[in-house]
Amino acid sequence: MSKLTRTLILILVVSFGLLYLINRLNAHEGYAGDNTLTVYNWGDYIDTDLIEKFEEETGIKVIYQTFDSNEAMMTKIEQGGTFYDVAVPSEYAISKMKEENLLIEIDHDKIPNLKHIDSRFLDLSFDKGNKYSIPYFWGTVGIAYNTKLLPNKEFKSWNDLWDEELENKILLVDGAREVIGMGLNSLHYSLNDTNEEHLQEAKDKLDTLTPNIKAIVGDEIKMLLAQEEAAVGLVWSGDAADIMWDNENIDYVVPEEGSNLWFDNMVIPKTSKNVDGAHQFINFMLDPENAAQNADYVGYSTPNNAALEILGEEVSGDERFYPPAELTDRLEVYDNLGKKMLAHYNELFLEFKMHKK
Structure with missing residues (x-):
């Protein structure tokens, strides 16, 4: 056998080996067909027992992957390297994904459990008619505070955070929309304000808060507040429930x-x-018993009325996490501000963080 022939055979063997490996990896990454479903969700945002239950009921194998930001999720889907079947983005991300033609229309006839969703959470501005999205969880952004460390302090307004008694006692989540939004709200401006003067005014006011800020952190904010490393935190409602x-x-x-x-x-x-398996999974998660189990595990507010009946008054009657209409009417959904304005929000937030340092 000539040297050239041996070389060609070696190349073929290596090529077939690489092809086999790629196929194996593709299957693992969610490239399989009708018997596999790849779900892309936030970390620790589902009761994994429900995944096993879905697999048992349908015979579909679920590959579950997680992301830590809407931006990371959208980038991965835009790249198309993994064939995700179900994802769980936030409202402004859904709006952006619609614009960029990244979503498939949902067949409501295949989601009979949609009837259990509270009408308040349907037909919202980011997806009129819920053509592309089905509610999973909802919540608010607010203030978590330690009543033992601050026995005489009440928090009714964002402006309460500027109290001099709170020096080095506040943690903020590391999010531009949340922090700049807090500044805007404290001035009675909209969370979606694009007025340059208003945004600069909010940033300048936030700069005056820095003596009270202990740190700007990520997911560890839950642990730090629970362990009383700080007395106050700007948090999402579900994180507040975990801390409590x-x-x-x-x-x-x-x-x-x-x-x-x-x-x-x-x-x-x-x-x-x-796509058919994706509809099955969405409908499965909207089943009242499954939705109640998931809400009990995750700690966030469910939009599923029938699930709330299962969870009971102790849960549904807690106005901190299921606020009345007079409060929710004053709350705002984040709009998709566009790349240019979102970049400006991020720039202001970065300037604020640098000022903190």
Whole structure:
């Protein structure tokens, strides 16, 4: 056998080996067909027992992957390297994904459990008619505070955070929309304000808050507040519920000026290779018993009325997490501000963080 022939055979063997490996990896990454479903969700945002239950009921194998930001999720779907079948973006991300043709329309006839969703959470501005998304969880942004460390302090307004007694006692989540939004709300401006003067005014006011800020952090904010490393935090309502579970001294309030009313919805990305299985999964998650189990595990507010009946008055009657209409009417959903304005929000937030340092 000539040297050239041996070389060609070696190349063929290596090529077939690489092809086999790629096929194996593709199957693992969610490239399979009708018997596999790849779900892309936030971390620790589902009761994994429900995934096993879905697999048992349908015979569909679920590959579950997580992301830590809407931006990371959208980038991965835009790249198309993995054929995600179900994803769980937030409202402004859904609006952007619609614009960029990244979503498949949902067939409501295949989602009979949609009837259990509270009408307040349907037909919203980011997805009229829910053509592309189905509600998963919702919540608010507000103030978590330690009643033991601050026995004589009440929080009704965002402006209460500027109290000199709170020096080095406040943690903020590392989010531009949340922090700049807090500044805007404290001035009675909209969370979606694009007026340059208003935005600069909000940023300048936030700069005056820096003596009270201990740190700007990510997911560790839950642990730090629960362990009483700080007395106050700007947090999402579901995180507040987790903190309160770990520490009975923590309370939560949505300030009277208003705040963010956010939604995470289930969508079917254009990358889906199992559209029918995606509909089955969405409908499964809307089953009242499944939705109640999931809400009990995750701690966020469910939009599922039938699930709330299962959870009972102790849950549904807690106005900190299921606020009345007079409060929710003052809350705002984040609009998709466009790349240019969103970049400006991020720039202002970065300037604020640099000022903090």
